Amino acid sequence: MSASTAKPAGVYAHLLPPSWKRKIAEWLQEDCPSFDWGGFVVGEDTKRATLFCKSEGCLAGVPFFDEVFRQLDCTVTWHYNEGDWLGSSDGSAVKIAVATVTGASRKILLGERVALNTLARCSGIATASARFLAKARTAGYTGIVAGTRKTTPGFRDVEKYGMLVGGVDMHRYDLSSMVMLKDNHIWSTGSVTNAVHAARSACGFSLKIDVEVQSYDEAVEAITAGADVVMLDNMDGDTLISNATRLKAEFAGKHKFLLESSGGIDIDNVQQGGHVDNAIDIISTSSIHQSTKHVDFSLKIDPSS
Missing domain, CATH: 3.90.1170.20 (Quinolinate phosphoribosyl transferase, N-terminal domain)
Known part of the structure; x- marks a missing residue:
């Protein structure tokens, strides 16, 4: 280093x-x-x-x-x-x-x-x-590595600042920085589409919408509904890479979106197959600032x- x-x-x-x-x-x-x-x-x-x-x-x-x-x-x-x-x-x-x-x-x-x-x-x-x-980078990944919002209350400025100096992306800074729709948002509104449309009606064009999905079908629904970022959450190895590659091919030239991988990614497993693949645009992790x-x-x- x-x-x-x-x-x-x-x-x-x-x-x-x-x-x-x-x-x-x-x-x-x-x-x-x-x-x-x-x-x-x-x-x-x-x-x-x-x-x-x-x-x-x-x-x-x-x-x-x-x-x-x-x-x-x-x-x-x-x-x-x-x-x-x-x-x-x-x-x-x-x-x-x-x-x-x-x-x-x-x-x-x-x-x-x-x-x-x-x-x-x-x-x-x-x-x-x-x-x-x-x-x-040693594993060949060329995309974005980002921290998360799992920061210490009252100490966020310091922790997000450390991410920047260390060379990674801060991801969203707070609830007002980007719309992130997770499982609770989707369950509360009834569907991915409902959640995305409700978010867009309020945030307009100026904010990106990031949607957490649990399956390929939910990812398709999120992209079709207008999500800017699709988080493939807690997907295992081959499933994650297969879904990411398939989504990029299916929507090539039709929709602009980023794919994010999240859930259980740390320095000990980041080089393993299933996390590092350039079909994935963003790897987000809390391991760089928690514990x-x-x-x-x-x-x-x-x-x-």
Whole structure:
């Protein structure tokens, strides 16, 4: 694995909504709701602290780390760029000085845990994303790899941001970003066609409609009804590839649509037959952000500073 696996991340901070800085203020307040006893001990002397990376991974979450310390009147100097791969490719132990934080002792320590937790989680997701994408590409897959909306409430910006830095697609960001019609929507309206027509009557031309289907016949119905994306959900190996190939052939030149494969896909099985086939336009997975291992960072004050 190398830094070139991930997309260059330099301007992703520009995507963040106006609300993201308020969230960081709330996180700081949550972590210190009353007296800061440890801060009283160390005082206001200006110190330097080094951010160390102690495990291999993709650096992601720089804007969040920076904002924590900006709100605490500290400065951060980075020695690596967001999206860089930190550590050795053989997975051996590493300890890399990634950044320097300068400010009052108590303020460095006040922001330490919020900043580290956010950076570690975001970098972990970017790392898992980059690894998953690399494995899919090695298997010959040329389509889109996407994360899902199974994110942590209140932490979605960080987790979706990590996917971007890791090089994968975020899929829909929230319920307002794209219409996704799953089994409950279809059962509630009586049919795939009813669900698609009801959705189109409200969302108009500007939003795509993604329909989860359980069979070939449901996929045909979804495409005929006007779905933009058809999710072939939890289909096994040969059935998935056979259905995808057949649908592309049957509707060639008649309807424009994308085929999505979802359900139980992770880094351990993505190279197996049944998941990687270029008749499938999108592989969506929650494995890159649920139960994902963090990248290990620590922040150490230089006693001589």
